[in-house]
Amino acid sequence: MTPATPRAPRTRTVFISDVHLGSRGCQAEYLQQFLRQIDTEQLVLVGDIVDLWSLKRSRYWPPAHQEVLRTILRIARDGTRVIYVPGNHDEDLRELCGNELAGIEIRRDFIHQTADGKRYLVLHGDDFDGAVTFSGWLKYIGEQLYDVLLCLGRLVQWARRRCGFGYWSLATWIKEQVPDARRYIERFEHAAAHAAQRHGLDGVICGHIHRPGIRDVGGVRYCNDGDWVEHCSALVEDRSGRLGLLFFTGDARLIGFAGQPAVPAPAAVLDVAA
Numbered sequence: 551m552t553p554a555t556p557r558a559p560r561t562r563t564v565f566i567s568d569v570h571l572g573s574r575g576c577q578a579e580y581l582q583q584f585l586r587q588i589d590t591e592q593l594v595l596v597g598d599i600v601d602l603w604s605l606k607r608s609r610y611w612p613p614a615h616q617e618v619l620r621t622i623l624r625i626a627r628d629g630t631r632v633i634y635v636p637g638n639h640d641e642d643l644r645e646l647c648g649n650e651l652a653g654i655e656i657r658r659d660f661i662h663q664t665a666d667g668k669r670y671l672v673l674h675g676d677d678f679d680g681a682v683t684f685s686g687w688l689k690y691i692g693e694q695l696y697d698v699l700l701c702l703g704r705l706v707q708w709a710r711r712r713c714g715f716g717y718w719s720l721a722t723w724i725k726e727q728v729p730d731a732r733r734y735i736e737r738f739e740h741a742a743a744h745a746a747q748r749h750g751l752d753g754v755i756c757g758h759i760h761r762p763g764i765r766d767v768g769g770v771r772y773c774n775d776g777d778w779v780e781h782c783s784a785l786v787e788d789r790s791g792r793l794g795l796l797f798f799t800g801d802a803r804l805i806g807f808a809g810q811p812a813v814p815a816p817a818a819v820l821d822v823a824a
């Protein structure tokens with residue numbers, strides 16, 4: 551009998567954050583489909599995975615959210631290295647940093663080295679809230695209003711689906727219209743890039759502001775993996791060490807890659823090309 555040849559996973563690393571399990575904004579079904587399709591050496595959870603703030607306000611834990619947790623545990627059990635960097639919405643878990651739980655390493659932050667030897671600071675990103683002067687949209691509209699926006703957005707999305715349209719986020723669209731929101735994002739990007747620079751690193755990988763992006767800022771690379779509330783996005787490192795952004799919604803499937811440099815063939819990363 552010939553032993554099965556061990557097959558290399560399709561991607562080296564998948565980074566996701568701002569899932570907000572336990573809150574109504576979480577796009578758990580899309581995430582569940584995404585997680586079931588990835589085949590990766592490492593999965594990094596860059597914070598705000600479980601929304602403990604929201605759970606403290608009201609108990610909301612539908613089966614789809616439990617299913618996402620189960621899938622993450624299964625991924626860890628099946629041999630993928632899983633690292634969890636708690637964010638501000640799951641900061642109670644920061645007490646566990648330095649430990650391993652159900653095969654998941656819990657870290658406050660760490661340095662990720664890509665296959666081509668570049669070194670990135672990985673952290674959630676709320677660390678930069680102090681550096682970002684709060685004239686930004688976060689304070690501007692506040693978390694409560696953001697929840698209302700997301701709720702309205704779900705209604706719009708429901709109507710769009712019935713009419714056969716693809717995924718679209720109301721909250722994202724509104725933020726595009728607010729100049730303050732754009733300034734806030736810019737300040738955040740600079741603060742994050744500066745942290746990487748100070749440590750002599752090639753870049754930073756974070757989440758927190760629900761704004762996926764890959765940009766060169768001040769000589770280092772700024773990567774934000776986005777969120778699973780508005781964008782359904784992930785940052786993906788392919789086997790050669792290139793980083794790309796991936797957008798995933800169940801009905802529209804793989805929407806596309808963005809960022810510099812883009813991973814050339816999305817279908818090679820996820821088996822979702824129709």
Ligand SMILES: [Mn+2]
Pocket residue numbers: 597598637638639674676757758759
């Ligand atoms: Mn956050």
